[in-house]
Structures are given as structure tokens and as C-alpha cells.
Amino acid sequence: MNxxxxxxxxxxxxxxxxxxxxxxxxxAGLMAVVKADGYGHGMxxxxxxxxxxxxxxxxxxxxxxxxxxxxxxxxxxxLCLMDDPQAAxxxxxxxxxxxxxxxxxxxxxxxxxxxxxxxxxRVHLKADTGMSRGGATAADWPGLVDAALAAQAACYVDxxxxxxxxxxxxxxxxxxxxxxxxxxxxxxxxxxKAGVRPELRHLANTPATLTxxxxxxxxxxxxxxxYGLCTLxxxxxxxxxxxxxxxxxxxxVKRVPAGSGVSYGHRYTTKTQTTLGLVPVGYxxxxxxxxxxxxxxxxxxxxxxxxGTVCMDQFVIxxxxxxxxxxxxxxxxxxxxxxxxxxxxxxxxxxxxxxxIVTAFGCRWPKSYR
Ligand SMILES: *Cc1c(COP(=O)(O)O)cnc(C)c1O
Numbered sequence: 001m002n003x004x005x006x007x008x009x010x011x012x013x014x015x016x017x018x019x020x021x022x023x024x025x026x027x028a029g030l031m032a033v034v035k036a037d038g039y040g041h042g043m044x045x046x047x048x049x050x051x052x053x054x055x056x057x058x059x060x061x062x063x064x065x066x067x068x069x070x071x072x073x074x075x076x077x078x079l080c081l082m083d084d085p086q087a088a089x090x091x092x093x094x095x096x097x098x099x100x101x102x103x104x105x106x107x108x109x110x111x112x113x114x115x116x117x118x119x120x121x122r123v124h125l126k127a128d129t130g131m132s133r134g135g136a137t138a139a140d141w142p143g144l145v146d147a148a149l150a151a152q153a154a155c156y157v158d159x160x161x162x163x164x165x166x167x168x169x170x171x172x173x174x175x176x177x178x179x180x181x182x183x184x185x186x187x188x189x190x191x192x193k194a195g196v197r198p199e200l201r202h203l204a205n206t207p208a209t210l211t212x213x214x215x216x217x218x219x220x221x222x223x224x225x226x227y228g229l230c231t232l233x234x235x236x237x238x239x240x241x242x243x244x245x246x247x248x249x250x251x252x253v254k255r256v257p258a259g260s261g262v263s264y265g266h267r268y269t270t271k272t273q274t275t276l277g278l279v280p281v282g283y284x285x286x287x288x289x290x291x292x293x294x295x296x297x298x299x300x301x302x303x304x305x306x307x308g309t310v311c312m313d314q315f316v317i318x319x320x321x322x323x324x325x326x327x328x329x330x331x332x333x334x335x336x337x338x339x340x341x342x343x344x345x346x347x348x349x350x351x352x353x354x355x356x357i358v359t360a361f362g363c364r365w366p367k368s369y370r
Contacts, residue, residue, distance in 0.1 A: 005248035005281050007365040009041045011049040013243040013335070018053025018226045020239055025209060028216040029200070031057035031079065033223030035065065039355060040362020041227055041244055044072045045369055050226050051076055059221050063087045066097040079124060079161070081221075083134050089113035093121045098160055102126035102135040107147050111156040123148065124161030124200070125191065129183035130176055131167040138183065145191045161200040162188050166215065170207035170231040181214060207232045228335070229354040235344040242342055245334035246361050250299065251314075252278040253324045262316050263308030267292060275319040277304075279330050282313040286360035287332070291315075294349040298331045298340040300324065333357070 022030045032055035033039075038046030047058050047069055058074070060066050061082045069078055080092060083102040090113040092099055101107050101123040114121040125148055128135035136144045151157040164184045168174035181203075188201055204215040206225040210232065227243045230236030255275055262268040262276065270276075279297065283289050289310045296303045297317060304317040317330075331340040343354040350357075 005246070005285065005365055007040070007362050007367045008245040008247065008334075009045065009362075009367055009369050010241070010243045010245070010335070011045060011369055013228055013241040014041065014046055014049035014226055015053035017228050017240050017243070018050045018055050018222075021209060021220075021222055021225050022054040025216050025220050029056040029219040030054065031059045031202070031219055031221045032226050033059040033081075033221055034069075035059065035061040035081065035223070036359050037363050039223060039227050039229075040359040042362075042367050042369070043068065044074075046226070047072075047074055047076075053226075055226070057219065059223070063089070063092045063097065066092055067095055070095045070097070083126060085109050089121065090117045093117040093119060096122075098122040098124055100124050100126050100134070100163075101144070101148065101157075102128070103140070104144055104147050107144065107151065107157075111151045111154075114151075114156040120152075120155055121157045122160040123157050124163050124202075125159060125196075127162070127164045127184060127187040129164040129180040129187065131165055131180070133165065133167075135164060138187070141187055142190060142194075145194050145196060149195055159191075159196050159198060161202060161219075162191055162196065162198045163200075163202045166203060166205060166208055169205055169212060169215070170233070172211060172232070177212065206230050206236070210236060224355055227358065229343060229358065231353045231355065235342075235354065242333075242335040242344075244343065244358050244362060245340075246332040246365060247334075248279060248281055248330050248332070250277045250324065250326050250328045250330060251280045253319070253326050253328075261308075262318075263292075263311060265309050268308035268316075268318070270318065275321065275324055276307070277317045277319050277324055277328070277330075279315050279317060280313065281332075282311045282315055284312045284364075286364045287315060288350060288360070290350055291346070295332075295346050296341045296349070298338070299328050301339065303339070303341065332361070 032050030079098040085106045126135035200218045202219040204220040208215040209220040228241045260270045307318045334340045343357040347354045
């Protein structure tokens with residue numbers, strides 16, 4: 001990025017959120033999910049903060065992320081959540097990283113990699129209990145369990161976990177929640193009857209961790225929650241603290257007459273003589289074009305709605321007759337302490353979830369930590 005803009009990440013908030021969630025789930029363990037560069041907060045700092053807050057496990061999508069955690073000296077258990085038959089399984093096994101296995105095809109590749117690595121692969125068998133994303137369907141589950149037990153008998157794998165993922169945990173009362181719980185119970189029972197002795201059964205994401213104790217089982221997998229975010233309607237409980245603040249500075253301030261058309265397409269026109277401020281970030285920096293006219297920022301303690309089209313690297317705000325000058329700080333979102341918008345408010349304005357907001361910004365903006 002060309003301009004002064006930064007995402008300030010509050011590591012104490014990540015540590016504190018993790019500790020609060022860990023206390024909330026009692027005896028269940030907690031996996032901090034740090035995929036997507038720690039939801040944009042920086043994977044390694046987020047992982048270390050979560051571990052300091054009491055996380056027992058780390059969750060990532062792919063082997064490359066797991067290897068990066070190991071390279072940073074992190075020795076905590078790590079699970080790759082994606083069943084990727086092409087992944088560098090041997091490297092993961094060599095680094096002591098647990099793998100997701102949701103298909104017979106991946107199981108045979110992981111088994112071959114374990115042979116090559118000369119040590120068993122630790123695998124978490126994934127059941128598709130009704131989300132129709134990754135994992136074995138009910139029809140394929142018995143075959144996967146039998147194949148995994150055979151590989152375990154041959155010392156190629158350790159079946160460490162049995163798990164699944166909920167489709168509608170953030171829709172309280174959705175009938176699929178109970179159906180998935182039942183389906184997961186059936187999948188676990190079938191595996192245990194066949195002889196699997198899993199260390200861990202796990203199902204819950206952040207909204208389930210917050211609202212559905214019956215899903216906690218042995219381990220909860222919390223992503224958004226550790227960053228102070230949640231996809232439940234209205235966001236999470238107020239004891240979760242948003243960890244990211246995005247801020248930049250006005251690069252230009254000028255008076256314009258009434259009737260001035262602002263930005264591409266003149267989608268905003270000044271009603272009176274007014275002061276416009278130019279904010280030097282746009283859709284290349286993660287500010288969606290759909291934020292025009294709906295998302296708010298804060299400068300000099302006041303909220304301003306984005307005026308007119310969001311450009312590639314800039315947008316305009318109407319400052320009225322308030323004093324302002326180039327260099328004034330502009331906060332896009334933060335924890336809300338000083339009345340600034342939150343990522344949840346951006347999400348509500350844009351019809352999305354807070355996770356998309358923080359990853360859109362955090363994966364692009366230079367970060368600083370406090
Ligand atoms: C991303 C992810 C999570 C974490 O979800 P949150 O709602 O952020 O807590 C948990 N499990 C799986 C399989 C995931 O992909």
C-alpha cells in the first residue's frame with residue numbers, strides 16, 4: 001500500500017477472548033482457528049496470543065500454514081482442517097501436524113506418506129453430517145472408518161479425532177442443528193463400535209461454542225470468537241472484545257460549493273457548501289465498492305458515511321462545516337470504545353459477516369501490534 005494506513009491488532013484482546021472462551025467451555029479443550037492469516041490479524045502473533053490465553057490446539061486450513069506455525073517455534077498440537085488429497089502430507093507428518101481425512105482417497109495418500117515419513121499420521125476422520133461441504137457422507141462413513149482402522153492396525157495412522165462441522169450454528173433454533181448433532185452421534189457410535197478410540201470428538205465453531213453446550217464435546221474450534229467476533233445475529237456477547245482497529249489519515253481537505261458531484265458517477269452531490277475529506281484507501285485495500293453511502297468511518301470523534309463511489313485507492317467523506325485538516329486520523333472500524341464503528345457494523349451495513357470485513361482489510365493492510 002502507498003499510504004499511511006494500518007490495522008492495529010490488540011493481542012491482549014485475543015489473549016483475553018481466548019481465556020474467557022476457555023473458561024466458558026469448562027472441561028472441553030479449545031482449538032484457536034488461525035486460518036486466513038489469523039482472520040487477517042496475523043497468523044503467528046494471533047496463534048501465540050491464543051496459546052497465551054489457554055488455547056490447547058491450533059486449527060489451520062492447509063499444510064503450508066501448519067508448517068509456518070512450526071517454523072515459528074510453535075509446538076502446540078495443530079490440525080489442518082481441509083481434506084486435500086494433494087497436500088504435502090509427508091511434511092505435515094514429519095512436523096507432527098494432525099491431518100483431516102474425509103475420504104478413502106485421502107486416507108490412502110496419507111497412509112503412503114506415513115510409510116515414507118516412517119511414522120504414523122495422526123488423523124481426524126471427518127463426517128459430513130449435513131453441511132455437504134468436506135467429509136464423508138453417511139453412506140461413505142463406514143467404509144472410511146474400516147479403512148482407517150486397517151491403516152491403524154498396520155501402524156500407518158493414529159485415529160486421533162472424529163469430527164464434523166455445523167452449517168447453521170449461527171441460526172438459533174434451526175432444525176439442522178439437532179439433525180446434525182444426531183447424525184454426528186450416530187457417526188461416533190458407529191466408529192466406536194467398530195473399534196475407534198478417539199482422543200477427541202469435536203463439532204462446535206464460535207456460535208455453537210457461545211450458544212450450544214451440547215456441541216462442545218471434547219474440543220471446541222473457535223475462530224471468530226478469539227478475535228472478538230461472532231456470526232450470531234447482532235454479533236457476539238459483549239465480553240468478547242474486537243481485536244482489530246483499522247485507521248488511516250485524511251490526505252486532503254477542501255471546501256466545495258453546493259451542488260458538487262462527488263466521485264465516479266456523481267452518486268453523491270453536496271447539498272450545501274461543505275468540506276470534503278479524501279480518505280486514501282479503496283477497494284484495492286479491502287473497502288468494498290458496496291460500502292458507498294452505507295458504511296461509516298470516524299474522524300475527530302464524529303461518524304461520517306462514505307460519500308459517493310468507493311474508488312480503487314480512495315473515497316470521500318463529507319465533513320460539513322466541522323474543522324478538519326489533512327493528516328486527521330480516520331478510523332474505519334475498531335472495538336467501539338470511542339464511538340467508532342465496529343467490524344460488525346460494517347458487516348451489517350454491507351449485508352455480510354464481520355469475518356469478511358476483517359479478512360478483507362487485515363490480509364492487505366500493514367499491521368502493528370499492541
Ligand atoms: C473456520 C472454521 C471454524 C471456525 O469457525 P468460527 O465461526 O470462526 O469459530 C471451525 N471449524 C471449521 C471446520 C472451520 O473451517
